[in-house]
Every structure is written in C-alpha cells, then in structure tokens.
Amino acid sequence: MDVASVEGLDGLSIGGLASDLGMSKAGVAGHFANKQQLQLEAVDAAVELFTAAIAPALRERAPGLDRLRAGVEAWFAYLEDTPFPGGCLIQAAAAEQDGRPGPVRDAVVAADDRWRAFLLRELHAAIEAGELPADTDAEQRCFVLLALGAGLNQAAQLRADPRAGDRARRAARPLLDG
Amino acid sequence: MDVASVEGLDGLSIGGLASDLGMSKAGVAGHFANKQQLQLEAVDAAVELFTAAIAPALRERAPGLDRLRAGVEAWFAYLEDTPFPGGCLIQAAAAEQDGRPGPVRDAVVAADDRWRAFLLRELHAAIEAGELPADTDAEQRCFVLLALGAGLNQAAQLRADPRAGDRARRAARPLLDG
C-alpha cells in the first residue's frame, strides 16, 4: 500500500516489492495468483484500513446529521493525515484507474461508491428525521462533499497545504447543518 | 496527450507511441532528448491546449467577477468534455505525480499554480472593485472552486455522471456572486 500510494497501482512491481522486503522475486510472487490479484488485494486492504479508521467515530452515533458530521470529520482527518506516504490510496487509484476498464477499476469504483452511499444514506436519514428541509437536494450536497474531499486530497498532496483541512471543514459546515 | 490522459505520464512509452504512429521506436525517440523530456513536452502541450480553450472566453471581460465567472464556466465545460479520452491531462498528471519529486512533478505543479493564481487574481480584483465584500476570504473561495473542479473531474471520469457539470455550476454560483 505504501508503494502503491506513491507509484500507483501500476507502479507496483513484484521485483520492487521483493527488494524492499529483502526477499526473492519468486518468494513475493508466490503469495499472489498474478499481478492483478496483488493490485486488487492492495485496494481491498486500503478499503479495510479506511473503514477501520472511520468506524470508531460512527459508533453510537444516531443516523442523520450527527452521524454524517462524525463521518465527514473522520474522513477529512484521514485525508489530511493519511497512513500512506503518497496520500489516500483510494483517491490515487481512482485518478489512475479511471479511463481504463477492468477488474481493478471496478474495485476502485466499488470502494468509492461505498463511501458515496454512506454520505447519501445519512443525508436522507437527516431529511427523514426532519433535521434537513424536506426539499433538500441530497445528491447535490453529496456531490459537493465528495468534491471537498477530492480538493482536500489534492491540496494536501500536491501543495502540502497545512490549512487545507480547515478550509474543507469550513466549506462543509453549511452542508452539515439544517 | 491522448495516451498520457489514459495511461498516465508514466504509462507513456516510446515503443507504444511508435506502434501507434506506425513508426519505428528510434524514429519516435529521435524527437526527444529522453523520456522525461517527452513527459514534460506532453505537460506543456496540455497546458497550451487548456489555455487556448479558456482564453477566448476571457477576451474583453473586465477583471473581477465577470472575468471569473467566464473563466470558471469555460473551465467546467473543459472538464466536462475534455479533448482527451482519459479526461483532463493536468488533473490526471497532478494525481499521478504528487508524492514523487522531480522536474515532471514541478511542471505539473506550476501548471496547477497558474490556474490557481488566475482564480485568486480575479477574486482579489472583485474585492477591490467592490463586487465582493472587503472581508471576503479569497483563498477560501479559491479552495472551494478548485475542489469543485477536482470533484467534477472525478465524477465525470470515474462515474461518467452527466449531471456533474451542472452540480458543479450550481455549487459554484454562490461563490461567484456578491
């Protein structure tokens, strides 16, 4: 995951991993059916790590705005300070794999969809609970939240902007209120 | 640029280009000092093409909100319907090259900075002209506009969402008014 976050899923190479790990090329390759499987497992592992980073913040939060706020805050904090040297692997893989068909792209899209579905679900729950006006455009709010995440990731990775997290939070605040 | 927009700047290969063009590998390689120069020229060409796509919309627009609105609209239209099969090359290269040092990354960052500088300049001009309140946080508005661009690009490329352009425009509207 560390390598893939910097070099991309295509930049992953069996030989490179082997020398990083002090192993032989065959020793590394034996753990995966083929390179594509390695890429898929890297995506899966990154999704699992992201989920584990977010889940605690959601625990015991009621569906709706409260849960949404907690999720977005944990998400932004994750993007601001990722566990990988090259930033959020899902974001990087999404930008890399868009445009190319195949199972790897599908896995990345599925991962992205899961998070999008969470945002939408909580927005609708907030509407249903009366926390947001009944005519709120949930998809519009979801789009902007996803955009703020992408923008935060770009500002943090490309520009190393330390204020990016707060800017994203400030912009998101009116979207998380009634 | 077509290849790089899909495969990334690292996915560019002399041999691949050669067979695409029906030329020999040496015939293609002779036009560039080395591969890095090829990558840099691809970035330069993409910047030039983007500039050419935006410039007409800015012509004869007064600095300030009017010029800013025209620039953002042209920008979103460009992201919505890019001249490359893999989406905006600068956006793709930015996501690919963040995290890796070197001249290619520097060129991508410089290209991104140029656009960011345009947005900031027009925002400040709008403040100076009294079109925006004097206490407007130009950098905050700039951050959100850049985020909407990134989000639009992601939605268009990864999700092929036909409504992404309108969603970005709708979200940007309050940022382009007084």
Place this chain on the structure above:
DNA sequence: CAACTTAGCGTACGATCGTTCGTGTGTAAA
C-alpha cells in the same frame, strides 16, 4: 554543386517486467 541538417530506419545493449518451473527447508498433521 557542395556542405549540412533533419527525419526516419534497423539493430543492439542492459535492465526490468510478470510468470513459471524445480528444489530445499522448515512446521504441522496423520
């Protein structure tokens, strides 16, 4: 006409790529 530049070609090099064998070496189950 002669000198020079340009563009493209074929060929070759060392390196790295993903993948596939056969082999040895442990550890765990029968």
Place this chain on the structure above:
DNA sequence: TTTACACACGAACGATCGTACGCTAAGTTG
C-alpha cells in the same frame, strides 16, 4: 515416524522498457 503442506529460494523464459549507434534518403542552405 511418516506424510503433507506452506514458504521461500534460484534460475530461466519471453516481452518490453529506455537508450545509443550507425546508416540512408530527403531537403535546406551556402
């Protein structure tokens, strides 16, 4: 004690990578 299995190894394969060299044909400039 024997069998089975997981793990890592070295070696080799065909392919592709970037780069370099020498050559030819066409065009430009003096």
